[in-house]
Amino acid sequence: MRHPELGADLAAEERRRAEHDFDPVRPGETFTSAHEEFRELRARCPVARSQTYDGFWAALGYHEVLEVITDIEHYTTTKQNAVPKFAFTGVRPPLHLDPPEHTAYRRVINRAFTPPRMRALEPRVRAAAVELLDPLIDARWVDVCKQYAHRFPAHVFAEFFNLDVPTAQLIKDVTGTYVDAIQVLDHEVVKSLSKKLYEIAQSIIDDRRGGRYDPEEDLTAALLAAEMDGEKLPADMVLGCVRQLIVTGMVAPSVFIGNMFVHLSKDPELQDRLRAEPGLIPAAVEELLRLYSPYRGMARTARTDVMLGDQLIRKDDPIALVYTSANRDERVFPDGDTFVLGRPNVHRHISFGRGTHSCPGAPLARMMMRVTLEEALQRSASFRLAGEPEMAIWAEWGTRSVPLDFVRA
Numbered sequence: 001m002r003h004p005e006l007g008a009d010l011a012a013e014e015r016r017r018a019e020h021d022f023d024p025v026r027p028g029e030t031f032t033s034a035h036e037e038f039r040e041l042r043a044r045c046p047v048a049r050s051q052t053y054d055g056f057w058a059a060l061g062y063h064e065v066l067e068v069i070t071d072i073e074h075y076t077t078t079k080q081n082a083v084p085k086f087a088f089t090g091v092r093p094p095l096h097l098d099p100p101e102h103t104a105y106r107r108v109i110n111r112a113f114t115p116p117r118m119r120a121l122e123p124r125v126r127a128a129a130v131e132l133l134d135p136l137i138d139a140r141w142v143d144v145c146k147q148y149a150h151r152f153p154a155h156v157f158a159e160f161f162n163l164d165v166p167t168a169q170l171i172k173d174v175t176g177t178y179v180d181a182i183q184v185l186d187h188e189v190v191k192s193l194s195k196k197l198y199e200i201a202q203s204i205i206d207d208r209r210g211g212r213y214d215p216e217e218d219l220t221a222a223l224l225a226a227e228m229d230g231e232k233l234p235a236d237m238v239l240g241c242v243r244q245l246i247v248t249g250m251v252a253p254s255v256f257i258g259n260m261f262v263h264l265s266k267d268p269e270l271q272d273r274l275r276a277e278p279g280l281i282p283a284a285v286e287e288l289l290r291l292y293s294p295y296r297g298m299a300r301t302a303r304t305d306v307m308l309g310d311q312l313i314r315k316d317d318p319i320a321l322v323y324t325s326a327n328r329d330e331r332v333f334p335d336g337d338t339f340v341l342g343r344p345n346v347h348r349h350i351s352f353g354r355g356t357h358s359c360p361g362a363p364l365a366r367m368m369m370r371v372t373l374e375e376a377l378q379r380s381a382s383f384r385l386a387g388e389p390e391m392a393i394w395a396e397w398g399t400r401s402v403p404l405d406f407v408r409a
Helices: 010-018 033-044 062-070 103-111 115-139 144-149 152-161 165-183 187-208 219-225 235-247 251-265 268-276 278-291 362-379
Strands: 047-050 056-059 141-143 299-302 306-308 311-313 318-321 380-385 399-401 403-408
Touching (some): 056 062, 062 306, 103 219, 115 144, 115 152, 115 403, 141 144, 144 399, 152 219, 152 251, 165 187, 165 251, 187 219, 251 268, 251 362, 251 380, 268 362, 362 380
Antiparallel strands (some): 141 403, 299 318, 306 311
């Protein structure tokens, strides 16, 4: 990070701010088109400019994204943490807070994703995957997104959050419509559905107040029991935190699961190798996470005028963090558009962020992807695309529909 120099060419700066390097909602996106565009943009402007959504910067290069997400002195998540901006209905810890305010919430959340917790949860996650996958493989032609990827997170979430499946599926359905409304800037629908999600969160909190749930086993109960400076966490902040938690992790896994199936459908040799050597599946998942990260709309806001690479960012400018571009940056990942099983530096990818606001649910997400591939590959002799994938639109990158033809093992 370099401080902006005095006497900068203001006219040149204004011209740059008026430029439009890319359109994040360009119609007709395919499974490869965004990555082709990002590759070209990284080469000439790793910090790109868009006039969409009232204007924003987009960090496309790995080093640029990493700098923004780790430099909490110059970039904040408290003002605008997504492009487009959609947080109109209250503060939702820990995402909407910076240290030290966010730390008490993050400490509680982190304890829910420890290795022992994940090992205890895995049999139930696997049972949900088998229950949903098995009939699809016998059906042969399926839409793996709509019939599996859009349902599996709700089942996992029900187990993790101690909810019944209908409640978790309601959250998933409301969240899907909520994300669609964000993408078309329908602020009234966004506010209405956010209110609905707050109501669901409050009902979960009310249920936990009865004391039936052990804070060591239930995340909501743990938040209610937690203290900061000798006082219970504020009720409105606990509500905001639960509201954030019940949405986080519902959309991205649905998108990413479809991405995995598209890639493997196009590489039958890799399919067969992973069937023969299932111990390689975790490494394959890691490289797929790098190659097909679904995040491109998470954001930070500049606290002050600051240089990001060679670009001057003005105070209060929003900056989108295009992880899905950064993870293919050739400066860090040679031949970055190619799947390389066992890539030596694959763990440098930033699909789950880095630093203060890295995704606490990464261990659960990795388990979900690994279990999905283990069970799908074990039960099938092959699968191939049975039509063109339908793509999500900004702020996620990836699939919302993937027609597949399965052959049972």
